Structure formats: C-alpha cells, structure tokens
Amino acid sequence: MSTDVLQKATGLNFELSEEQQLIRDSIRDFVERHVKPGVKERDTSKEFPHDLVKKLAEQGFMGMVHPEKYGGGGVGHVSFCLAIEEIARWDASLALTVASHTSLASGHIALAANKSQKEKYLTPLAKGEKLGAWCLTEPGSGSDASGMKTTAIKKDDKYILNGTKIFITQGSVGDTFVVLAKTDPDKGTKGISAFIIEGDWDGVESGKKMEKLGMNSSDTTEVIFEDVEVPEENLLGELGRGFVDTMKVLDGGRIGIGALSVGIARGALEESLKYSGERKQFGSPIGDFQAIETKISNIATEVDAARMLVHRAAWLKDQDKPFTKEVSMAKLFASELAVRAADEAVQIHGGYGYIKEYHVERFMRDAKLMTIGEGTSEVQRMIIGRELKKEFWG
Amino acid sequence: MKFYVCIKQVPDVDAPIQIKNGDLMQDTDRMVLNAYDASAVEEALVLTEEHGGEVEVVLVGPDKAKETIRKALAMGADKATHITTEDDVDYDSAVYANILATFFKDKEYDVISCGKQSQDTDAGLAGGMIAQHLDLPYATNAVGLSIEDDNLIAKRQGDSGQEIIELPQPCLVTCSNDMNEPRIPSLKGIMQSKRKPMETTALSDMNLDESALSAKTKVTGYMEKPEREPGQKFEGEPDELAQKVANLLDEEENVI
Numbered sequence: 001m002s003t004d005v006l007q008k009a010t011g012l013n014f015e016l017s018e019e020q021q022l023i024r025d026s027i028r029d030f031v032e033r034h035v036k037p038g039v040k041e042r043d044t045s046k047e048f049p050h051d052l053v054k055k056l057a058e059q060g061f062m063g064m065v066h067p068e069k070y071g072g073g074g075v076g077h078v079s080f081c082l083a084i085e086e087i088a089r090w091d092a093s094l095a096l097t098v099a100s101h102t103s104l105a106s107g108h109i110a111l112a113a114n115k116s117q118k119e120k121y122l123t124p125l126a127k128g129e130k131l132g133a134w135c136l137t138e139p140g141s142g143s144d145a146s147g148m149k150t151t152a153i154k155k156d157d158k159y160i161l162n163g164t165k166i167f168i169t170q171g172s173v174g175d176t177f178v179v180l181a182k183t184d185p186d187k188g189t190k191g192i193s194a195f196i197i198e199g200d201w202d203g204v205e206s207g208k209k210m211e212k213l214g215m216n217s218s219d220t221t222e223v224i225f226e227d228v229e230v231p232e233e234n235l236l237g238e239l240g241r242g243f244v245d246t247m248k249v250l251d252g253g254r255i256g257i258g259a260l261s262v263g264i265a266r267g268a269l270e271e272s273l274k275y276s277g278e279r280k281q282f283g284s285p286i287g288d289f290q291a292i293e294t295k296i297s298n299i300a301t302e303v304d305a306a307r308m309l310v311h312r313a314a315w316l317k318d319q320d321k322p323f324t325k326e327v328s329m330a331k332l333f334a335s336e337l338a339v340r341a342a343d344e345a346v347q348i349h350g351g352y353g354y355i356k357e358y359h360v361e362r363f364m365r366d367a368k369l370m371t372i373g374e375g376t377s378e379v380q381r382m383i384i385g386r387e388l389k390k391e392f393w394g
Numbered sequence: 395m396k397f398y399v400c401i402k403q404v405p406d407v408d409a410p411i412q413i414k415n416g417d418l419m420q421d422t423d424r425m426v427l428n429a430y431d432a433s434a435v436e437e438a439l440v441l442t443e444e445h446g447g448e449v450e451v452v453l454v455g456p457d458k459a460k461e462t463i464r465k466a467l468a469m470g471a472d473k474a475t476h477i478t479t480e481d482d483v484d485y486d487s488a489v490y491a492n493i494l495a496t497f498f499k500d501k502e503y504d505v506i507s508c509g510k511q512s513q514d515t516d517a518g519l520a521g522g523m524i525a526q527h528l529d530l531p532y533a534t535n536a537v538g539l540s541i542e543d544d545n546l547i548a549k550r551q552g553d554s555g556q557e558i559i560e561l562p563q564p565c566l567v568t569c570s571n572d573m574n575e576p577r578i579p580s581l582k583g584i585m586q587s588k589r590k591p592m593e594t595t596a597l598s599d600m601n602l603d604e605s606a607l608s609a610k611t612k613v614t615g616y617m618e619k620p621e622r623e624p625g626q627k628f629e630g631e632p633d634e635l636a637q638k639v640a641n642l643l644d645e646e647e648n649v650i
Contacts, residue, residue, distance in 0.1 A: 019584060022468055025426075026579045033578070060581030073581040126458050 016082070023075065024082040036090045042217040043093070043362050046209075048173050049152045049217055052094060057128025063102060066110050070118050072126035077252075078316035081259035085307070088263025089270070090359075092366035093218040095263060096373075099256030100169040100218075101125070105132025105178045108194060108249045112237030121176055121196055133174030133199075135165040135223055136246060143379045144187045145180065145243055152181035152230065159183070159235070161195065161203075161228040171221030172206040175199050179225065180242050189243040194236040203228035214365030251324050253374045254331040255317060258310035261334035262303060263284040268338075268345035268363050275349055275358075292348055299341045306334035325387035332380035335370035342367040378382060395447035395539070395563075396437045398501070400494055400508035400520070401431040403459040407513050416615035427462045432469075432508025432576035434569040437539050438507060439470045439577070447504070447543050454493050454597070456481045467587035468579035474592045477600070482531055486609040487515075491523030491606075496600055498528055503564055505546055510535045510568040512630040521568035532566040533559045537573050 016024065034055055042049055056062055065080045066072025073079075080102070088095035106125040109132075113122060124130040141147035150163025161181055168174075177197040184191030197204060207222025238246050273296060276287030286292050309330035316323035342363040346353035353360045371377045406424040413419065438449045451466040453459055454477045456510075463474045477493060485493075498506065504530075513519030518534075527530035527648075538549035544562075548567050550557040561567065579587075597607075626642075628635050644650040 018464055018587070021461065022464055022579065022584050022587075023581065025465075026468070026581075026584065029578045033575075058580065059578065064581060068585075075581065075583065 023079045027083045027086040039091045046216040048219045062128025063126025066126040071123040076318040081314045083225045084259035085263040088260040091268045093215045095260045096218045103253040103256045104134030108178045112245045131174035133170035135179040150181040157232045159230040165223045169222045171223045192242040194232045194242040254327045258330040258334040261338035262307045265303045265341035266339040268341040272345045272348045295344045328380040328383040338367040338370045395504040397449045402428045402512045403462040404428045406516040413616045418616045428512045433571045433573045434507045435592045436574045436576040467590045468583040476594045486611045487517045487519035488610045490520045495527030506566045525566040530566045531561045534568045
C-alpha cells in the first residue's frame with residue numbers, strides 16, 4: 001500500500017493529494033511536450049515509439065506502482081490512473097503500452113514472484129529498461145482460460161513449453177514474457193501455471209504484427225513457443241495456481257483500461273468543446289445549438305462519473321480491499337463511454353471528424369479496443385453479476 | 395556555490411481570464427510556478443550540477459503556494475524557504491522586494507536569481523529592486539549563464555547580437571524563459587521532494603515595518619480588451635472590388 005493515497009481525513013475526500021497533483025501535472029507537461037506532437041504520424045506509421053518509452057522510463061513512469069526497492073515508483077494506483085489518463089488523452093496506443101507493461105507482465109511478477117525472481121525480472125521491468133509481455137490469450141481461448149492449449153510438461157528440472165499465444169501486447173518488442181500454460185492438462189483451471197520466459201531463449205518466436213482497427217503504434221503480435229526449455233526456478237507463483245493469480249492480474253489490469261478509457265473520452269470531450277466553439281454555422285458557434293450542447297454535457301457528465309468509478313476501484317486496490325466487482329463496473333462503464341464519446345465527437349465534428357486531419361477519428365478507432373481487451377463488456381457484466389449474486393444469494 | 399532562486403506562484407496563463415466588475419476572477423485551482431522562475435531554477439540546477447553547490451528556492455506567498463515549492467524541489471532544488479503571507483494580499487513589486495531583501499540580509503550566497511518577470515503582472519521589477527536593496531551587481535533578462543573564475547557570466551540577447559556581462563559574485567541575475575527548457579519533475583524527484591528540507595517563516599515574524607509592507611502602487615481596476623471593430627466587407631466582381639479597395643486606400647485612408 002502506498003502512502004500517497006492514505007488521506008489523513010476520514011470519510012469521503014475528492015481532493016487529490018499534493019503529490020498526486022504534482023504527478024498529474026508532470027505527466028501532463030510531458031505529454032504536451034513529447035507525446036502530443038507526432039501522435040498522428042505514429043498512428044499512420046504504426047511504428048512502436050521506442051524513443052518515447054525510453055523517455056517515459058527516464059521520468060519513472062514505466063513502473064509507477066511497483067515497490068521502490070525493485071526499481072518502481074512506489075506510488076498508488078490512483079496516481080497510476082492519473083498518469084494513464086493523461087497519456088491516453090492524446091495517445092491511447094502509448095497509454096496501452098504503459099498500462100499493459102505495468103499491470104500485466106510486471107504486475108503478475110510483482111504479485112506472485114519470489115524475491116530472487118523479483119530482483120532479476122521485476123527491477124529492469126519497473127525501471128523500463130526491459131519491456132514485458134503477458135501471454136494469456138490463445139486463438140481458441142480468452143477469458144475462458146480453461147480452454148487453453150499451451151502446455152508446460154515437466155522433464156527433469158525443466159518444463160518444456162509448447163503453444164501459440166495471440167493478441168499479445170509487446171509481443172515483438174517485449175523482453176520478458178509471462179506465459180500461462182497447462183502443467184496438468186486434466187485439471188482444468190487448477191492445472192494452469194505461470195512461467196517467466198526470456199524473449200531470446202530458443203524456441204520463442206514472435207509472429208507477424210497484427211493489422212488492427214486502431215491502437216496502431218502499440219505492438220500486438222502472435223507469440224509462438226516451441227519446445228522452450230524453462231528452468232524450474234522460472235515457475236511464477238505456485239504450481240497449479242496460475243489461473244487464480246491471472247484473475248487477480250486481470251482485476252489490476254482493468255484499472256489501467258478504465259483510466260485509459262477515461263483519457264480517450266476526455267480527449268473526445270475536449271476536442272469537441274474546442275471545435276464546437278470555433279465552428280460557426282447559421283451565424284453562431286455550433287456549441288450554442290442545443291443539440292450539440294446536449295451531446296457535450298452528456299459526455300462531460302459521464303466522463304466525471306467514469307473517472308470516479310475508476311478512481312474508486314484504484315483506491316480500493318491501494319487499501320488492499322476487494323475490488324473485483326468495482327473494477328469491472330469501472331472498466332465496463334468507462335470503456336463503453338469511450339466508444340460513445342468518440343462516436344459523438346466524430347458526429348460533432350461532422351465531415352472533419354471523418355478525416356485524419358483531426359484527432360477524433362483516431363479516438364473512435366482506438367476506443368473500440370477498450371470494450372474488448374482485458375475482458376469484453378459482456379465478460380465484465382458476467383463478473384458483476386456473479387459478484388452481486390455472491391453478495392445477495394450467498 | 396550557493397544559489398538562491400526566488401520563485402512565485404502565479405495563475406495558469408492557459409486558464410481563461412474573467413473580469414467581473416473591475417475585478418480579476420482567478421481559479422485558485424489553477425496556480426502554477428511562474429515560467430520565468432522555472433527557467434531560473436533549471437539554470438541553477440544545471441550550474442550546480444556542473445560546479446557543485448546547492449540550490450535553495452525562496453517563495454513569498456500564502457499557504458497554498460507550498461505546492462509550487464514542491465514542484466521546484468521535485469525538479470531538483472535541494473531545499474526551500476517559504477515566507478508565508480495571508481491569502482489575500484495586494485503586494486506590489488516593491489513589497490516583495492522588501493521582504494526578500496530582508497530575508498537575504500543575513501544570508502550567504504554566490505548568486506540570487508529569479509525570473510525576469512512574473513506571468514501574472516509582467517512588472518519585471520522585483521529582481522532589480524532586491525539587487526538595489528542589497529547593493530549587488532545585477533543583470534536582467536539573461537538567456538544564458540555560466541561560471542568563470544568566480545564570476546557569473548550572463549548572456550543577454552539583443553536584436554542583432556548578444557551581450558556578455560561579467561558579474562563578480564555575489565550577484566543577482568534575472569532570467570528569460572528563452573534560457574532553457576525547464577525539466578519536468580520525474581516520479582523519483584516528486585517522491586524525494588517530500589523528504590527535502592522546507593523551512594516556513596511567517597512574514598509577521600520577520601519584523602518588517604508597516605511602510606515596507608505597504609504597496610507603493612495600486613491596481614485600481616481591470617478592464618477587458620475592447621472588442622475590435624469589424625472590418626469592411628466588399629462583395630462583387632473582382633475588378634469592381636479592386637476599384638473599391640483602391641479608392642478606399644487612396645481617398646479615405648490616404649495610403650496610396
């Protein structure tokens with residue numbers, strides 16, 4: 001638990017701490033100076049921005065929530081949300097890189113690794129010297145991890161890992177992979193374990209870059225594991241506990257996706273506010289027409305609501321309190337809002353919204369991943385429903 | 395070397411300005427470190443990184459201004475002094491200069507620096523006034539600083555060239571924002587800033603007499619910029635339009 005979120009005041013308090021404000025302002029300055037310029041070009045070239053990631057690492061933003069003794073920033077998830085929102089305001093692809101790197105591969109190691117694994121693997125990840133890729137999804141299985149086909153079969157003091165993972169963020173630029181595989185294929189989810197694998201080991205191969213609708217400068221590939229020899233000490237967490245840890249990692253990851261969604265929605269809102277003040281039709285700014293004003297007011301209200309849901313989930317995590325239901329609610333609401341807000345922003349921009357000279361068409365393409373990645377909206381509703389039934393039906 | 399940098403908290407210039415009944419409405423949630431002072435902090439950090447020494451920032455302002463001190467500490471300043479005032483004071487440059495000069499009277503330093511002006515008033519007076527009070531050699535509007543044989547070398551930008559001024563230390567210099575690009579605090583810097591020494595002195599404990607704290611000038615009101623009158627629009631065929639414009643320039647405006 002970090003100190004920056006521990007408020008002295010009891011009860012509800014909506015004010016950010018001085019430290020949180022400083023973090024938000026610093027990342028905002030960073031984004032204005034380094035991220036906003038060139039964002040359209042990066043979307044078009046679809047190249048991974050190694051230089052920006054290096055700069056973010058120098059500023060300490062590639063491992064904010066991890067402990068300082070392992071090279072991290074030692075701040076809480078509320079601060080993390082502030083940073084992700086600021087980056088996503090302009091560049092959702094970059095925010096996705098930071099969020100997935102921090103919460104998934106690094107997050108799983110921070111959660112389940114032993115001390116020597118943390119020293120060896122978490123430290124360079126948290127410092128941003130190395131990039132992490134988390135390998136759960138397969139062509140035939142996503143949130144239903146029990147259908148996983150990848151296997152890790154014990155042979156002497158090694159595991160032999162075989163399988164294909166798909167939609168892997170940082171799949172080709174990643175250095176450290178956390179891979180979920182069945183160690184006991186007959187035991188369903190109880191037979192799943194996690195392993196830390198180094199990208200340059202024999203048998204680890206990144207497949208071709210996937211052409212996507214959006215999130216273009218984030219790296220998404222297949223990763224193929226063929227007879228990869230994994231030393232026993234690279235088993236991450238307990239044998240057969242990989243699925244349980246995965247659920248926890250996903251809960252954590254959804255905080256980042258929520259914050260990212262808020263960032264996209266805020267971008268859509270701010271661009272719409274700007275445009276509707278400048279664009280004049282029938283003698284007045286279109287923002288003075290009630291039809292446009294209504295759209296903007298609705299988005300603004302929902303952006304605030306989404307941010308509060310996301311911050312509450314982050315706060316609960318920092319307090320070590322259960323947050324599975326709350327983070328699914330936050331991710332569900334924020335991601336669907338991102339799609340809605342980006343759609344409205346394109347509508348408000350009219351013809352200009354449909355062309356790449358303006359930012360909002362990119363927001364629209366990027367936003368759609370939010371309702372899909374780290375559990376679709378449908379899966380979030382399943383989780384919320386399951387948690388509600390637990391609470392009320394026992 | 396010991397660097398003192400005077401910093402000020404000012405309203406964010408990106409925030410929309412509102413004037414109501416001759417008063418300036420300020421959004422107190424949007425207060426920032428004066429950009430010129432940020433350049434002064436940056437340059438002090440660069441020089442002490444190169445030559446050794448320490449950077450201390452000094453701020454005169456209300457309690458809320460502590461967040462601005464935190465920012466300077468997060469950038470890398472070693473320590474800070476906060477001279478606290480009431481929330482609503484209408485000090486002019488002369489008062490700020492009196493307070494700061496009193497603070498510096500018994501201090502030892504090599505260089506005092508500050509922004510060439512602050513973004514809220516754009517007065518640009520405090521630096522010179524402090525130097526006057528302390529009888530220090532001083533230079534204004536520097537775009538570059540360096541140290542040579544115990545002298546501070548200040549570079550000033552002119553229209554057609556640069557002026558290089560040598561100042562024996564101790565001295566005072568005011569900094570342009572063209573000097574550098576102030577660093578953005580890193581997360582590590584932000585976390586370390588909490589542990590850096592920040593001394594708080596109440597202005598009321600500094601024993602300044604009433605005249606030193608009375609503004610010599612007073613802002614009597616604020617007015618919005620008058621709206622520009624719309625220009626004339628002409629419609630018609632190109633040769634007609636050209637004729638009309640030519641006539642206008644020739645006969646009414648006497649330009650041709």
